[in-house]
Amino acid sequence: MFTIRRRSLLALVLAFVLVAAACGGDDDESAEGDDAQTETDETAAEAEDSTETTDAGEVGTDEGAAAAVEGDPVAGGTLVIGSTQVPRHLNGTVQSGYATAVPGTQLNASPLLYDDDFNPQPYLAESWEVADDGLSVTLNLVEGAVFHDGEPITSEDVAFSIITARDNHPFKPMFAPVTDVETPDDQTAIIRLSQPHPAILLAMSPGLSPVIPEHIFNDGQDITTHPRNTEDFVGSGPFTLAEYDPESIIRLQRFDDFFIPDRPYLDEIVIEITPDPTTIVLGLENGTTDLSSTLGPAANILRLQDNADLIVTSDGHEAIGQVQWLEFNLADPVLGIKEVRQAIAYAVDREFMAETLDQGTTNPAPTGIAPQSPFFSSAAETYPQDIERAKQLLADAGFAEGEIELTIDYIPPTQVIYAEYVVQALEEIGIQTELSVSPDFPTWAERVSGGDFQMTINNVWNWGDPVIGVHRTYLSSNRVGVIWTNNTGYENADVDSILDKAGQTFDLDERVSLYADFQDIVAEEVPILFLTNPPFWQAYSPRVQNPPLTIWGQMSPMHEVWLAPE
Numbered sequence: 001m002f003t004i005r006r007r008s009l010l011a012l013v014l015a016f017v018l019v020a021a022a023c024g025g026d027d028d029e030s031a032e033g034d035d036a037q038t039e040t041d042e043t044a045a046e047a048e049d050s051t052e053t054t055d056a057g058e059v060g061t062d063e064g065a066a067a068a069v070e071g072d073p074v075a076g077g078t079l080v081i082g083s084t085q086v087p088r089h090l091n092g093t094v095q096s097g098y099a100t101a102v103p104g105t106q107l108n109a110s111p112l113l114y115d116d117d118f119n120p121q122p123y124l125a126e127s128w129e130v131a132d133d134g135l136s137v138t139l140n141l142v143e144g145a146v147f148h149d150g151e152p153i154t155s156e157d158v159a160f161s162i163i164t165a166r167d168n169h170p171f172k173p174m175f176a177p178v179t180d181v182e183t184p185d186d187q188t189a190i191i192r193l194s195q196p197h198p199a200i201l202l203a204m205s206p207g208l209s210p211v212i213p214e215h216i217f218n219d220g221q222d223i224t225t226h227p228r229n230t231e232d233f234v235g236s237g238p239f240t241l242a243e244y245d246p247e248s249i250i251r252l253q254r255f256d257d258f259f260i261p262d263r264p265y266l267d268e269i270v271i272e273i274t275p276d277p278t279t280i281v282l283g284l285e286n287g288t289t290d291l292s293s294t295l296g297p298a299a300n301i302l303r304l305q306d307n308a309d310l311i312v313t314s315d316g317h318e319a320i321g322q323v324q325w326l327e328f329n330l331a332d333p334v335l336g337i338k339e340v341r342q343a344i345a346y347a348v349d350r351e352f353m354a355e356t357l358d359q360g361t362t363n364p365a366p367t368g369i370a371p372q373s374p375f376f377s378s379a380a381e382t383y384p385q386d387i388e389r390a391k392q393l394l395a396d397a398g399f400a401e402g403e404i405e406l407t408i409d410y411i412p413p414t415q416v417i418y419a420e421y422v423v424q425a426l427e428e429i430g431i432q433t434e435l436s437v438s439p440d441f442p443t444w445a446e447r448v449s450g451g452d453f454q455m456t457i458n459n460v461w462n463w464g465d466p467v468i469g470v471h472r473t474y475l476s477s478n479r480v481g482v483i484w485t486n487n488t489g490y491e492n493a494d495v496d497s498i499l500d501k502a503g504q505t506f507d508l509d510e511r512v513s514l515y516a517d518f519q520d521i522v523a524e525e526v527p528i529l530f531l532t533n534p535p536f537w538q539a540y541s542p543r544v545q546n547p548p549l550t551i552w553g554q555m556s557p558m559h560e561v562w563l564a565p566e
Contacts, residue, residue, distance in 0.1 A: 076563075078269070082274070085099035085273065090107060091212065092210040094164065094168040105206040105552075106269060108211060109211055111211070113206065125139040134198075134506055141155060147213045147235065160214035179192045240254075249273060264557075285310075291539070293553065295538075311540055319464035324365065326456075326458075329488060330488050347425045348385065350365065361534075365532050382523070394431075408433055412438055412444060415457040419435055444456075
């Protein structure tokens with residue numbers, strides 16, 4: 001149970017000082033601007049003197065299960081979603097990120113869905129089979145599925161979509177082993193792989209593998225800038241695009257010929273886009289907004305939790321696996337010394353960050369794999385704050401107090417409070433640190449990906465399987481000058497070997513063991529100091545039934561969502 005903690009007077013003072021700040025990052029490897037800054041976990045709130053606690057790494061709901069109503073689902077109605085996210089376009093084969101995936105998974109179907117235990121479920125593929133040698137996956141598609149323009153969805157469209165994602169999606173490891181997709185008949189797609197790829201089924205998830213129409217997009221134009229990515233969009237999902245203004249509104253209407261009978265239940269989904277999460281909070285409170293996961297600072301979360309007419313929960317989005325961390329440039333002559341990084345780790349109080357800066361709306365991050373993941377290890381070193389030990393490590397490394405001077409970057413403006421806290425924490429062990437401020441997100445991303453930094457606060461997503469979202473940060477071969485890859489310059493042959501093995505076996509127990517070894521090595525070497533795990537808080541009206549609380553949250557189709565009569 002993830003329980004909101006009530007703050008002491010000290011926290012209340014901090015709340016008023018820090019209330020404007022908010023952190024986030026939608027972890028889009030080609031991101032620019034608003035689409036790269038998902039507002040999720042924030043600072044500050046009104047407080048009371050009573051205190052409730054929760055174990056680190058544990059997430060759940062402050063209200064328990066959704067307010068289910070008796071009776072059969074009721075068809076009809078409009079679901080209004082409040083969002084701060086501005087999509088660049090709606091084609092998820094070439095664009096990652098929350099802003100694209102929330103509307104995109106309503107507009108496009110994927111081969112598979114996933115349940116709460118990370119198990120694949122049928123969707124466009126009614127069944128599938130992984131070959132014994134792990135070198136092919138056969139998808140058997142449902143019959144009668146059509147695109148929004150009435151054209152049939154065939155295996156050729158699935159093949160086109162997967163190859164398009166392989167060649168254009170920013171998550172290169174996701175489909176990198178795919179060599180070909182064969183289409184022996186209209187209902188069968190056989191994915192050929194160069195090596196066993198245990199993440200291949202998860203890569204068939206809604207937000208990662210939309211099936212798009214080849215007859216529209218395979219016309220010789222650059223698909224990354226194709227005009228049909230936003231105009232007259234034709235998809236394969238439960239809703240059609242009725243209105244699109246990425247700065248204000250996305251209106252989705254029920255597709256009557258969707259391949260699942262009597263779905264979706266809703267007539268319409270309206271995504272109202274605003275840069276101000278407070279506007280969303282007001283909409284939730286007055287009943288004009290039904291659902292949102294971009295709630296702004298912790299003050300908003302706590303305020304909504306106190307509203308008996310709303311449900312506020314951190315359930316859902318478990319596959320995203322957010323980790324906020326302090327990233328080191330290992331090419332720096334000082335930060336290249338392991339003992340210095342370990343000293344910094346002992347100086348930082350992550351409990352303080354989660355409990356006070358984030359007002360209990362996040363948890364301290366034990367490792368780079370989020371605790372919700374089946375591959376998380378609780379055995380890795382977590383560096384509890386120990387000022388004396390930190391000072392001793394610096395002395396052992398040959399540094400006198402005050403001799404080290406560093407700079408720290410952050411994603412502006414949302415993560416400044418965490419950078420400022422690190423400055424104060426390092427001052428306690430005699431390291432003088434200055435903020436290095438970039439004017440905007442693209443400038444920050446260019447500096448960090450180009451190695452022009454010493455330390456930076458960052459926010460990175462696991463994306464369900466470590467092959468997709470974790471390997472990219474640590475593989476020595478993935479130093480490609482792009483944000484959210486190996487920007488630390490970390491090189492460890494043992495880690496490379498472990499990740500290579502873990503990325504080629506379907507044996508779950510073996511993968512769990514390999515990733516435990518990986519987490520132990522990274523914890524000891526500290527190329528990155530893990531700070532907090534921000535969950536995706538959602539607030540919604542009790543009339544919303546079957547709310548999006550799956551492992552992908554709102555990055556899943558909402559064909560099963562319905563509205564109880566008021």
